[in-house]
Amino acid sequence: MNSFSNRLKIALNENNIKPIDLSKKTGIGKSSISDWLSGRYEAKQDKVFILAEALNVDEAWLMGLDVPMRKKDNIIDLYNQLEVPRQKKVYNYAEAQLEEQNKVVELPNRKAPLLGDVAANPTELTYGDPVYDEEVTSNVPSGADGALTIQGDSMEDLFKNGDICFFHRQPDVENGEIAIVEIDGTGVTCKKVIKENGSVILRSLNDKYKDRKIEKESVRIIGKVLV
Numbered sequence: 001m002n003s004f005s006n007r008l009k010i011a012l013n014e015n016n017i018k019p020i021d022l023s024k025k026t027g028i029g030k031s032s033i034s035d036w037l038s039g040r041y042e043a044k045q046d047k048v049f050i051l052a053e054a055l056n057v058d059e060a061w062l063m064g065l066d067v068p069m070r071k072k073d074n075i076i077d078l079y080n081q082l083e084v085p086r087q088k089k090v091y092n093y094a095e096a097q098l099e100e101q102n103k104v105v106e107l108p109n110r111k112a113p114l115l116g117d118v119a120a121n122p123t124e125l126t127y128g129d130p131v132y133d134e135e136v137t138s139n140v141p142s143g144a145d146g147a148l149t150i151q152g153d154s155m156e157d158l159f160k161n162g163d164i165c166f167f168h169r170q171p172d173v174e175n176g177e178i179a180i181v182e183i184d185g186t187g188v189t190c191k192k193v194i195k196e197n198g199s200v201i202l203r204s205l206n207d208k209y210k211d212r213k214i215e216k217e218s219v220r221i222i223g224k225v226l227v
Contacts (some may be wrong), residue, residue, distance in 0.1 A: 002046075004033070005039040007062050011055040014069075026054045110140035112147045112166055114216045136164055147170040148180065154204035155190055158227065165190060167223035178225040184218050190225060 010020065019037060021023035023030045030048060035041045043051060051061040056076075060067045076190040079090055092190075114134040136147045150159040158178075159165055173179045175195050181202060182188045194211075199220045203214045 002060065003039060004042045004064055005037055007057075007064060008036055008051065010063065011051075011057045011069075014057075015055050017055070020049075022054060028072075102158055110134045110142070111137050111142065112126050112144040114164075115146045124202045136166075138188045141166055144226055145223065148188075150190060154206045154209045156206045158205050159190065166226045170221070170225040170227060172221050173224045178227060180222040180225060182220040182222055183214060188222060193221070 003129055003202055007200075012019065017025070019033045020030060022028070023033055028050065032041075032043075032047070034042050046061055046077065049059055051180050052062050055062075057069050058067055061069050069124055079087060084089065140147075145168055147164050150161060150163045150165055153161055155178075164205065167180045175193070177193060178190065179193045180188055181193065181200075191204065191212075194201035194203055195216075197214050198215055200214050202214065202219075204211075
């Protein structure tokens with residue numbers, strides 16, 4: 001069975017760390033590390049823990065017990081075991097994840113009036129009476145002027161029946177954007193808007209529903225859905 005001194009030397013060598021660097025990393029005096037390496041003394045339990053953490057080895061292994069050197073593979077160990085082309089893939093993925101994480105911004109507290117229901121079924125148009133004493137306060141996006149409760153399944157998987165959708169009031173949207181649309185003044189629906197030769201095609205996201213083509217004059221855009 002290897003002594004503490006030998007285990008410490010192995011750990012330093014495996015991590016390519018010099019004794020002076022270990023001293024700087026752990027805050028343990030150079031003379032103490034020198035004594036341990038020479039076998040003059042063995043480190044006490046609290047120092048063994050610090051050394052094991054710094055050298056990424058099992059504390060029990062460092063003390064000379066017959067256990068694996070590493071507690072478990074950490075991400076650095078796994079990365080170092082990969083071939084260079086695979087390391088590049090891991091690095092690029094990690095970099096993209098970090099960039100995405102840094103873009104996450106907690107939304108400030110916002111409110112949007114819940115105005116009623118909107119059909120997500122091309123054959124049924126509904127629009128509830130405005131309910132200004134009810135407000136949505138959770139996950140309200142910037143620019144939201146109001147919220148509606150989706151009725152139906154034609155906008156799945158973006159919106160399911162009962163979901164809340166937020167919209168920004170505006171009289172028109174770009175071709176292909178999703179909007180809250182009023183038809184012939186009878187009710188409203190939530191659909192992708194496709195403009196084509198003086199007509200408007202209202203398209204569902206659920207493939208089981210067919211497009212609905214309506215004369216431009218019969219359609220009024222209430223607002224753009226915020227997604």
